[in-house]
Amino acid sequence: MDDIPLSTQLGALCVLLVLSGFFSMAETAMMASNRFRLKAGAQGGSRGAKLAVELLAQTDKLLGVILLFNNLINAAAATLTGVIAVQLFGEGEMALGVGTLLITFLILVFSEITPKVVGAGYANAIAPVVAFVLAPLLKVFYPVVWTVNLFVSGLLRITRLRPGNQEDGQSLSADELRALMTESGHFIPAAHRRILINLFELEDVTVEDVMTPRNQIEAIDLEQPLETIQHQIATSHHGRVPVFEGDLDRVLGVLPQRRVVSALSAGELDQDEIRSLLTKPYFVPSATPLYSQIQFFQENRQRLALVVNEYGEVEGLVTLEDIIEEIVGKFTTGLPGSAQTLGWSEDGTVIVEGGRSLRELNGKLGLNLPLDGPKTLNGLVLEHLQDIPESGLSVRIGNVAMEILHTEDRMVRSVRLFRPADAI
The missing domain is CATH 3.30.465.10 (Uridine Diphospho-n-acetylenolpyruvylglucosamine Reductase; domain 3)
Known part of the structure; x- marks a missing residue:
């Protein structure tokens, strides 16, 4: 080493520090990258993203190759710094002390802190790029990495430590997905984000929360005069209307409006005709979650259900449209005479x-x-x-x-x- 010019040694030290910084940045970027975004990039045809996903699927080997080169380079840099310090300050404890402080400062600033900050700040952009370097290195030095990991596995067995499943660490709970949607910012339009968040809340919302209350249900009482029933049918804005006799708890069925148009126009509609056109009523408990109710509607091929309490009394009415509105928001159109959109006035x-x-x-x-x-x-x-x-x-x-x-x-x-x- 004494025969090598000092300028060459300093240049070699700079190269070692840059290489060490590269591996530090690569480690941070790979670990901090958004794996779901990388998977999306891989599916979109990005080879760098695909390599990064493959490397992250074997984290132990990825860290093995990164730390192998990082430690070798840092050790070489420390040795070279000692040689340079001896040449500059002579042999002695003073030279070794100065060399130790100098290399510690250089590694911290140029090989650790700065690269790691950059890697963490631009992880998603850097990870697909460094994957092109790390993937070939892992293939070439796989035997060395495998040997090192063999000792690591043995040490973990001795200490009875069992690392968790990597796939489990990548899965997200419902609360984490909800937080992800909330913080998605400009990546997802606000309207779409609101719909996705509403979907997560369906399990916490029951049909009782969205149903039309009993006193607001538009229903037909067959004990009313025929003229009253005909006028009610003619002026109804609903496609399906419950029909009862005397009391709403005595529901006879549901009348599809389209079936009575011709009879009503011909003036032939009476109570017996209405009874013959009724479909079987569909009842659901008031505590049924909305998510389950959607499935029930689909399985039973229904769009309207009467909500009952534990005593079998009708509490309200829920439709498929009510559940859809809970997800996507109220429709801009409504029934004639419906209330206007809620909003604060200027006086608060x-x-x-x-x-x-x-x-x-x-x-x-x-x-x-x-x-x-x-x-x-x-x-x-x-x-x-x-x-x-x-x-x-x-x-x-x-x-x-x-x-x-x-x-x-x-x-x-x-x-x-x-x-x-x-x-x-």
């Missing part, structure tokens, strides 16, 4: 019906009203006050201030809500 208030769903109010107004009890605003107010309030009464539930505008028939008909500071 909004007037809503007492029968509005709490889930709908939370979603559209950015509120945090409790959902573990009553499902409607009317029910929430009555439960909170434990009494039927009079018009003009003001109350605060959670952080939401509200004013009762109108009470009728033992129900809160309309409420003015005041926007809280943390509302979206």
Whole structure:
């Protein structure tokens, strides 16, 4: 080494530091890269991404080849630094001390910290590139890496440590997927992201949360006069209408509107004709999760179900459209006379019906009203006050201030809500 010019030795040291930095950056980039994005790139035809995926599938061998070269290079750099220090400062403890401090500083700055920061910051871009270098190295030096890993495996057996399955570490739970969707940013449009998040929440939402309440169901009572029934059918905006006799709990069936058009036009529609056109009613428990209900609709080839409680009493009605709206949001079109879209006015208030769903109010107004009890605003107010309030009464539930505008028939008909500071 003494015969080699000092400039050549310094150049060799710089090369060693660059190579060490490359392997440090490669290690960080490969470990920090998004494996799902790499798999997507591999499926899209990227050879670098495909090589990176293959390397990450054998992490022990990947780390083996990286650390093998990294440690060899660092050891060579330390030795070369000692030789240079002796030439510059002479032999002695002072020269070795200076050399040790110098190489430690150079490795930390140029071979460890800086490359690792770069690798972590641009992991997804760097990983497919360095894979072209690491894959051939692993093939050539596979015997050496295999031997080293053999000792590592033996040491793990002695210490009774069992590394987890690599595939398990790459799988995501429902909560992790939900967080991934929430933080996807500009990669997924906001509307699509909202739909995906709603899908994850279907297991936590029951048909009771989205059903039309009993008192709002449009149904036909066969005990009513024929003229009343005919007028109700003629003016109905629903494709299927439940038919009962005397009491809604005595449901006879569901009347498809398209089947009665011709009879109604000819003036031949009567109670007996209606009975003959009814289809069998379909009942579901109120606690059925929406995800399960979609499957039930598909298996039973139904689009409408009557929701019953534990006593068999009809609590409401749920349709396939109700579940779809829970996923994609309310449709822009609605029935004539339906309520307008919810939204805060300029003065920070909004007037809503007492029968509005709490889930709908939370979603559209950015509120945090409790959902573990009553499902409607009317029910929430009555439960909170434990009494039927009079018009003009003001109350605060959670952080939401509200004013009762109108009470009728033992129900809160309309409420003015005041926007809280943390509302979206």
